[in-house]
Amino acid sequence: MDESGQTLRTADPRTLLAARGLRASHQRLVILDYLLKHDTHPTVDRVHADLSPLIPTLSKTTVYNTLRALVAGGLVTEITIGSGEARYDVRDESHAHLRCAGCGGVFDIPLRVAPEADIPAGFVVTDANVTLRGFCPECRC
Amino acid sequence: MDESGQTLRTADPRTLLAARGLRASHQRLVILDYLLKHDTHPTVDRVHADLSPLIPTLSKTTVYNTLRALVAGGLVTEITIGSGEARYDVRDESHAHLRCAGCGGVFDIPLRVAPEADIPAGFVVTDANVTLRGFCPECRC
DNA sequence: ATTCTTGCAAATCATTTGCACTTTA
DNA sequence: TAAAGTGCAAATGATTTGCAAGAAT
Numbered sequence: 356m357d358e359s360g361q362t363l364r365t366a367d368p369r370t371l372l373a374a375r376g377l378r379a380s381h382q383r384l385v386i387l388d389y390l391l392k393h394d395t396h397p398t399v400d401r402v403h404a405d406l407s408p409l410i411p412t413l414s415k416t417t418v419y420n421t422l423r424a425l426v427a428g429g430l431v432t433e434i435t436i437g438s439g440e441a442r443y444d445v446r447d448e449s450h451a452h453l454r455c456a457g458c459g460g461v462f463d464i465p466l467r468v469a470p471e472a473d474i475p476a477g478f479v480v481t482d483a484n485v486t487l488r489g490f491c492p493e494c495r496c
Numbered sequence: 497m498d499e500s501g502q503t504l505r506t507a508d509p510r511t512l513l514a515a516r517g518l519r520a521s522h523q524r525l526v527i528l529d530y531l532l533k534h535d536t537h538p539t540v541d542r543v544h545a546d547l548s549p550l551i552p553t554l555s556k557t558t559v560y561n562t563l564r565a566l567v568a569g570g571l572v573t574e575i576t577i578g579s580g581e582a583r584y585d586v587r588d589e590s591h592a593h594l595r596c597a598g599c600g601g602v603f604d605i606p607l608r609v610a611p612e613a614d615i616p617a618g619f620v621v622t623d624a625n626v627t628l629r630g631f632c633p634e635c636r637c
Numbered sequence: 638a639t640t641c642t643t644g645c646a647a648a649t650c651a652t653t654t655g656c657a658c659t660t661t662a
Numbered sequence: 663t664a665a666a667g668t669g670c671a672a673a674t675g676a677t678t679t680g681c682a683a684g685a686a687t
Contacts, residue, residue, distance in 0.1 A: 414643070
């Protein structure tokens, strides 16, 4: 839920950007809209490839810039499982990510219990990420 | 604990390597010994810089190769928090890592409860990693 | 009108690879 | 001595940066 009491996925991109002091450029609106509608942990390349048909001039630099801005604004989470490229996710209820050691795919795993870390005094936690490695049903032998 | 019932930190590097079918080259022994004695989540550069005085000819390629072998052998865990370089850890009791958004440091956070994910049928989990982001005591305002 | 965003090209940085040489078992 | 490890130099791949032109408030 964001400030308005709406869940991110159903909120209006324009409103979401405005609330974070981010200008609503055409590129940002399209990229944010794309992320809101796809929960596929896309990489920068994936976002760029999928949106190029809609915005033929879209540069990878802009995808990088926009995703950085969205992460800074708290709308999006960056996950970096193992080596390779970063993946991006609309900030959602807490869940874990499982990277398949076979196909490299990333899957959402619901979290039964929020990870309860014993935070030492003085530390402030702003964001948590649980990463699992293993095999998806197709890839285990 | 490894097979011998010893905790990794106190085990003999030579024995640990042999048990994984890894040859005990001088470089590997020194690198593994270093990791066993330091729980500082070193980067490849850190390992290389710290061990160059001991092995002046040590190449970064060998550090990469060795760490990859140790990870494959299950002796070491690779953690990739946010952007930047990978960090390496002797496999230990489960704990979380907190990356400080201020200084970039990585701190161990004990886990009170192991993260209990609701693993869907068919998935096999081989490794788990909990990453927290936030601020360390020095960096929060 | 001013400030922020875009996008190209070039730069950077971590990591990998090809390959001849050395070491380990 | 056969198989594996080392290390140099070059290649790769993701991400960042400099900067001039264009768009948003």
